[in-house]
Amino acid sequence: MENALNDFRELLAVETAKIDRTIAETHLASISFLAGRGTLNSSGGMIKVTRDAADTIPMHCQTAFTLLLRTLSAHGVKVDQNNKDAVTAILRAWIEERLLRLKRMVSITAPMASADPAQSENFLKEIDEAGDLEVRRIAGEISLIAATQDREKPGKQNYNMVFNGQVGVVQTGAGSFGIANPHVDQGASECAGACGGRPVGIGERQAEPFQAKISGFWPGGRSQHDA
Known part of the structure; x- marks a missing residue:
């Protein structure tokens, strides 16, 4: 030294x-x-x-x-x-x-x-x-x-911390990860309604009328959920 x-x-x-x-x-x-x-x-x-x-x-x-x-x-x-x-x-x-x-x-x-x-x-x-x-x-x-x-010494146990907050509030680094929860606002809801469908929750299947409306945009006439 x-x-x-x-x-x-x-x-x-x-x-x-x-x-x-x-x-x-x-x-x-x-x-x-x-x-x-x-x-x-x-x-x-x-x-x-x-x-x-x-x-x-x-x-x-x-x-x-x-x-x-x-x-x-x-x-x-x-x-x-x-x-x-x-x-x-x-x-x-x-x-x-x-x-x-x-x-x-x-x-x-x-x-x-x-x-x-x-x-x-x-x-x-x-x-x-x-x-x-x-x-x-x-x-x-x-x-x-x-x-x-x-x-960072070998054998030292590391811990991960999860923060629930707005995206960007916590800066992530090595060993960290962020979770973003989607939110459908009023504008998106109105847009979905105009297309003949409705807003859906995570994991919920789209309504059939909405699938029919958008099926033409996918190869083979399939809907997004079928792709």
Whole structure:
């Protein structure tokens, strides 16, 4: 697993550098915009630069998550119940370090640099909150991956579930199936009546007059039920 982690760190360093450049450009643009409006050192200015940083956290975290899964898979390491906590801990540690860097970047530049430390810390909580949500989301994703891997192990008993509902409500997948119950609406009923027949239930034989009407449409004069 160590080789996979080394590759993960190398790839992540490259992607993080790209994201950091984007963050720096966005931060400078926000400062210029706020300064032009004379609101750089206002509470609105502090909210703006903090939110700019917080909005990048999902991108940071998803990038790390995707790269870690790719490198583990490339090295033949499967995420399962035995190592899911270790995998989660790797990402959690990296995310926490990134949150500190983001808060430091925002704190040492305008408008936070000249603000009261207690006031700055209050605004910076938004970054921590966004990071906490991403940690929880990724931990849940890893648990699902581990559960899927455990379910697919040889000899593991699988279960099928049947949902009764409208077609399309439940997405089916491997080992699942859907049942569609037909329904004859008013328009179909009137159409059948105009043809001299009547709507029928499942398994019920069509009325003879209706069979006679449609028999000409089948080879050999047979009805649909005789075909």
